[in-house]
Amino acid sequence: MAEKRLVVTFGEKSKLIVLDTNDIANTIEKIRLKFNIDGNCKLLAKCEGVSKFVDIDIDDEDDVYVLQHCSELLVSVEQKVTESESSVYDEESLDESLTADSEASISSPSAHSTPRAKHYKKDLVLDIDQLLNDNPKGESILEEYAANNTLTPQSRRNLVNIVTSGLVKTCRTPYYPLKHEKTSCALAIVERFPSLKNKYSKTGYEHFFSDKGRQSGYIQDRLKNLRRYIPESAKKRTSTANTSNELPAKQMELGGIVVEPLPDENATKLASFCKRAAPDLKKDIVKAMADIHGNFSKWILEEAPTAYEVLQEYPRFKDIDELVNQHFRIKFSSDISKQLLLKWESVIAPVIMKLAASTTTADVHHLYGECHVDVSEELNSEVLAMYSFLLLVLFLPSTPRNRGSQKQTMKLLIDFQPIGVVLEEYLLQKKNQTQPYLLCIGTKKAPSQFFIIVDSHAIPCQENIVSAIDKLFKLHYVFNIHYAQQLRMFYMFMDSVVYGIVPMNTDTLPNKIIELNAAIEATSTEA
The missing domain is CATH 1.10.220 (Annexin V; domain 1)
Incomplete structure (x- = not known):
């Protein structure tokens, strides 16, 4: 129970009441009894340092936070009014009246009736271009989008950082914007950058912000990072509920x-x-x-x-x-079976290489540089396909990103061994390896043979990387083997974007996959 002693004002009366601010319904009932209010009542709360009162919505977790940390609490009586009566309260005059009332710290039933509270919740308006033009990194974001009709993951992160900073400066409760404010922010982004929209979802902006279940998305993630640097006393407690989305343990269950x-x-x-x-x-x-x-x-x-x-x-x-x-x-x-062979070299690999060329993240930059170490060398489609698979692993990390772990993760997809390796001896060394992966005899640029290694067996593959990855992916389904946890995001991309086994409109797809798919579709449309 979160008890809070608070002076509550109703009309011209004020009383000190001990409230359980975790239970809004109980709080409202206790206030009704204290002031002998006949009928439903609504609460308006204001935090210290904020000039405006917030209409407390019993179903809004952000409003609950405001109530738990408020310094002033006003009570109004819910009254029925006609549509013509309620329409006279425009948003601008309402803001002025609430500001004036907060300075006086008193309220009357007529001054804070429910119609005014309802009209207070207005959409946040953000000028995306202005925010970008005011930021040193904004110009490069606009230029990149104009040139490519999409953004690299790094530029998208910069965009979200800039826009979220603008949101924090203009929202009603510092560092804790309300749901409709975050929704307006997400909508503004996809309206300004249409190719970033997820056309398979209902609104198209859920990967930037979604209020389904627990709030999620790039904007929510950025806000969480920003809150790490604010005083502990100003931080909102978060639930420890497990909301991770895992793939089925066995692929045949799909x-x-x-x-x-x-x-x-x-x-x-x-x-x-x-x-x-x-x-x-x-x-x-x-x-x-x-x-x-x-x-x-x-x-x-x-x-x-x-x-x-x-x-x-x-x-x-x-x-x-x-x-x-x-x-x-x-x-x-x-x-469905032929989708990887149809799409990879002609559609997906070129987009991955294009994104990698513009990405400065160390591991991606290093691998892309390895592929293009000789700028005069004309790379064949086989080499580009090889590097694009490895780059995809880096673009979609399933574990915390660091150089060592990413190298190890790539080996869980493809292990490169020199020509002349004795297969029987190699299998003895890998006898405890039950998760299927590719053994490539040769180098990234000059592969000679491919085998799927699983449970001390070597299954030969065709001598090209796309066919080998195709067979490796399908083996998981045919033998009903779960994906390696470190490659979960890689295989989810294959499931959804490549083969279409998992629909793109599912709520369980990670934002990075939705974003990468949007880049692929934008580039394909442009071509």
């Missing part, structure tokens, strides 16, 4: 097409044939595996075997390349 299994006797015969048939019967093996897809998927879901056990029962996944793709295609459709 859905797809369910194929009816064959009778057990038929399925057992076909599985035995696939296991023992000679390699020259490849077409028959592929067909048989397609026929028992329903039985295979049912076994995977019900028995939850390890990757090692799957490869023991169905060893042809190791020597027939198209089996992983076939099972994925049956589950999700041909159209």
Whole structure:
């Protein structure tokens, strides 16, 4: 219970009342009894150092904070008025009357009736261009957007920092803007920079600010950082509720097409044939595996075997390349299955490289410089594809960013080993590694072979990075393996932006993925 002794004013009467400011409903009831108020009443609170009173909304957590820290509290009686009567109170005259009343520290029922309180909540108006022109970094943001029709993550961060600083200076409660003020700020950003809008959401600005559930978004994150530097006494306590959005532990839980299994006797015969048939019967093996897809998927879901056990029962996944793709295609459709091969080199990789060229973050700058160490060298599409996958890992970190951890995270996607490495010895060293990843024999610019390494097995891939990543991603679904936590954001990008398995309008997608997708779409539209 948060008890607070406060002088409460109703009309010309003032009383010292002990209030439980965590419970607005109880507070209102206690005030009604103290002043013998017949009917509903509303509260208007003002914090020390602020000239205006705030209409306390029982459902607004920011208003609750104002109530908990207010220095003056006024009470008004809710009265019914006609539309014509309420319309005479415009926002400007209301602000003046509230300011005058706060200086006198008294109120009357007629001076602070509910209609005035309702009209007080007006949208915040921010001049984005003016804020940017007044800031040294603003000009480069405007120039970059004019040239590219999008912003790099770093420029977007600068934009949010500048605009949020403007919000803090103009909001009613310092460092704690109300929801409608943050909403107005987010709306102003996407109206000024339309390509930053998330066209898959209802409003398009939720990644900048959303009040669904717990408040979130870039603006909210920036406000939290700014509050770290204000006095402890001025800080608002926050809930410790866990609101993290995790992917399903197993990828098959995301859905797809369910194929009816064959009778057990038929399925057992076909599985035995696939296991023992000679390699020259490849077409028959592929067909048989397609026929028992329903039985295979049912076994995977019900028995939850390890990757090692799957490869023991169905060893042809190791020597027939198209089996992983076939099972994925049956589950999700041909159209979904080919999305990475269609999009990566022609649409997504160029945008990632373009963003990397304008990014000064140390790890991104270092990797991009490694790719372009010789400016006269014309890079082929294979090299650009390789570096764009690695840069994507850096653009979408799932763990706190530091140089060492990012290098290790990239190795969880692709481990580079020199030509001549003995595969059997390598597998012995990695025998405790159960999470699938790519082994690339060769270098980033000159790869020779690719293998998927999982549970002491090496599954050969085609000799190009896009096909290898495609097979690695699909293996997670076919074998029902959860994503590595350090690569969670990378695979969520693949799920949503690339393959479209997870809809872009879902509330669980992180803001960085929404932002990167907006940049890709803006660049594609421009082209």
